[in-house]
Amino acid sequence: MDVVSWVSAGGALAGAAVTAVLGYRQEQRLRTMGQRSLMDAYGASLAWAAYDLRTRVFNILRGYAVDRAPGGHAGHLAAFLLGGTPQEAEYARRSTLFVLAEYLGWVEILRRDVQFLDLGSSAVHRSVMAQISTVGHALSRIGPHGNELRLFRAEQRAVGELMVHPDGEPPRRRCLGFAEFCGRLDRDEEFRGWFGRLLDDVDALAADTGPAVARLTEVQHQRVAPLDLLDPRAERFPRFREVFDRCRAPGPSA
Numbered sequence: 001m002d003v004v005s006w007v008s009a010g011g012a013l014a015g016a017a018v019t020a021v022l023g024y025r026q027e028q029r030l031r032t033m034g035q036r037s038l039m040d041a042y043g044a045s046l047a048w049a050a051y052d053l054r055t056r057v058f059n060i061l062r063g064y065a066v067d068r069a070p071g072g073h074a075g076h077l078a079a080f081l082l083g084g085t086p087q088e089a090e091y092a093r094r095s096t097l098f099v100l101a102e103y104l105g106w107v108e109i110l111r112r113d114v115q116f117l118d119l120g121s122s123a124v125h126r127s128v129m130a131q132i133s134t135v136g137h138a139l140s141r142i143g144p145h146g147n148e149l150r151l152f153r154a155e156q157r158a159v160g161e162l163m164v165h166p167d168g169e170p171p172r173r174r175c176l177g178f179a180e181f182c183g184r185l186d187r188d189e190e191f192r193g194w195f196g197r198l199l200d201d202v203d204a205l206a207a208d209t210g211p212a213v214a215r216l217t218e219v220q221h222q223r224v225a226p227l228d229l230l231d232p233r234a235e236r237f238p239r240f241r242e243v244f245d246r247c248r249a250p251g252p253s254a
Contacts, residue, residue, distance in 0.1 A: 041171065042110050043128065049103040049175075056099045057220040064209035081206035093202045097195055098181050100149060104156050105163025105175035107132055113170045131222075138215075138222045146211030148201035149219075158194060 063075020074083050080092035110132070140152045151159065163175045176184070184191045205212060 042106065042114065042173075045174075046103075046106040046110060046128075049099070049106045052099045053103045054220055056096055057216050060096075060205060060209060061213065061216055061220060064213060067209070075209075077202070077206035077209070081203065092206075093199055094182055094185065095178070096202050097198050098178050100198070101159050101163050101181065101195070102175050104151075104160035106160075107136075108157065108160030108164055109168075109173045109175070111160075112164075113173060135219070135222045138219045141215060141218070143212065143215040146204075146213075146215060148205050148212040148215075149198060150215065151198075155194075162191060162194060 059076040063077055063079070066073050066075035067078050077092060077096075081089045084092070110129075114129075136153060136156055139156060140150065142150065163181075165174045165176055165180075168174045185195065186192075209216075
């Protein structure tokens with residue numbers, strides 16, 4: 001082989017190597033973009049679920065303060081479960097349970113679809129997953145007086161698994177909606193079996209929230225972090241800090 005042939009062969013080899021490297025980098029870049037897009041999409045749903053749950057816990061705690069204050073006003077659970085119509089009582093019971101279950105459902109979806117992704121380069125993603133673990137601990141902690149709405153780690157996983165819609169697949173998984181959730185409570189005994197104690201817990205909270213205040217306060221405070229991490233500029237939830245930082249007790253709300 002003459003010099004020209006050697007040079008041509010070398011140039012072709014170098015070109016192939018450069019093409020391979022560029023192709024690999026492009027593939028890595030696209031995969032990283034896809035991973036971040038998946039985390040962002042699921043993270044938004046997780047943030048909404050955390051917001052809804054924290055709102056309900058906030059209403060329960062502030063409702064307890066209203067119940068104890070002079071004036072004879074009823075707080076959130078007392079107003080609907082004890083002083084409302086049968087339909088209002090059942091809505092308050094089931095919707096309280098739903099916001100807890102939906103949150104755990106989105107945690108389970110993240111665990112299934114995101115845990116194996118290479119998210120190590122994102123401090124936010126690492127912090128979100130760490131905070132999910134912290135929240136799980138708060139939900140499972142045994143309180144000295146009241147353990148309403150407590151779920152141990154394996155129970156949290158079980159509830160989350162039940163909330164993942166069977167028709168979903170990566171990257172389009174979703175949770176059961178409220179109507180679907182209520183329908184399964186009504187017709188699926190095995191499904192309802194996982195929620196029966198929690199429904200009783202809501203009734204117990206309506207009768208006397210006091211013993212569970214310490215636990216629920218810890219859970220409520222832990223909810224701040226996922227929202228702060230997923231919505232650091234308060235663009236998706238521009239008012240949640242203002243609402244939860246108020247000292248005045250809100251009236252009953254759904």
